[in-house]
Amino acid sequence: MGLGTHIWQVDPERPAYDELQPAVQVLRGGGLVAFPTETVYGLGADALNPDAVARIFEAKGRPQDNPLIVHVSSREMAYSLMGNSAERPLLDRLARAFWPGPLTLVVTAAARVPRRVTAGLDTVGLRMPSHPVALALIEQLGRPVAAPSANRSGVPSPTSPEHVWEDLKGRIEGIVAGGDCDVGVESTVLDITVTPPLLLRPGGVTPEALADVLGCPVVIDRHARAPASEKEPIGPVRSPGMKYRHYAPRTPILLVEAGDGHVERLREVVGAHQAEGKRVGLLVTDESALALQLDLPTIRMGPKSRPEAIARDLFRNLRAVDKLKVDVVVAEGIDDAGVGLAVMNRLRRAAEARV
Structure with missing residues (x-):
C-alpha cells in the first residue's frame, strides 16, 4: 500500500476533542485507523462504508469469510444495527451488566449492515468498548466502527501502539496511541440469536459472570475450548477467532x-x-x-x-x-x-x- 502512517498521541484517560479529530476525519473519509480498546488495539473503519470495510481485510490479509465486530458508543446505536427487535430485551439485560466492556453480542443484523462486515451472514457482533479513547472516537464520528484486532492476520494480537506499528505501518492511515491495553485478550462473544445463548469465543467476561446475569449455565461452543483440527470441516462462523489458526509466533x-x-x-x-x-x-x-x-x-x-x-x-x-x-x-x-x-x-x- 505504501501509506504514510501517522501516530496521534492522546491522553488515554481523557482524550481531548482536538486530539482525536485527525483520526475522526480519516475514518469519515473511508480510511483506516488503529485505536486502543480495553482488550486489544482495534483496526477501525466506518462500519457502514463497504469500501472502507473492504480495506480492513486487505490491510490485515484477513480471510473474507471471517466476520467483523462492530463497535458502538451507545445502546441506541446498537439498536440501529439490529434486525430483530425481539432480541432487544436480552441485549439490554446483558448490556446493563457488561457494557461498556469486553462483551460482544451476536444479534440478527439490520439490512443497513454491509455484508462485508457480516461475511455474508444474517448476524453481526456488537460491542460497546469501555476504553475512553475508543468511546470518544466513535462518539465524535457519530457512526459505528467495524474493528478487528490491529495486526496482520494469524499473528498475536496487539496490546500496544508499538505492536500495531510493527504489523501495519505503511498499510493504514494512522494509529491513535493511547497506551497499553488492560484486559489483554479480546472480548467474549455471545450469540443471543439462539436459545439458550451460546458462547462462541471466550474473552474478558467469564462464563461464570454471564451465568450469574442470565440465571443459568452458559452453553460453550466446542470450538471455544479447542480449535478444530485441520481435517475437520467447519462451515460459516458467527464470530471471529473460531475458524483459523491465530495468535501464532513464527517459532513453533x-x-x-x-x-x-x-x-x-x-x-x-x-x-x-x-x-x-x-x-x-x-x-x-x-x-x-x-x-x-x-x-x-x-x-x-x-x-x-x-x-x-x-x-x-x-x-x-x-x-x-x-x-x-x-x-x-x-x-x-x-x-x-x-x-x-x-x-x-x-x-x-x-x-x-x-x-
Missing part, C-alpha cells in the same frame, strides 16, 4: 496442558527436544519456572493465582517468543476456569501441537 509452540504432573511433563518435553539438538525456550508460569530450575531462555507468564494478569500479558509474551531465538518453545497450560478459558483458547490456537 508445543503446549503442555495443565494437569497432575504437568511440571515433570514439561521437563520431559524439553529433554526430548534437546536430545534432538534443538534450542528450546519456555513460556511458563512463575511457579513452574521456579520448580523446573532450567537454564533456558524463559518467558514468565505470571503467577497461577492471577490468571487475569496472565491474560493481560499473553499477547505481549507471545510476541516475545520470537525474540528468544530458539527452535521451539514449550508452553505451559493453565486451569481453564474463569478467564483461564480465554487464555487457553488463545494458547491452543497459537500452538503447533499439544502434548
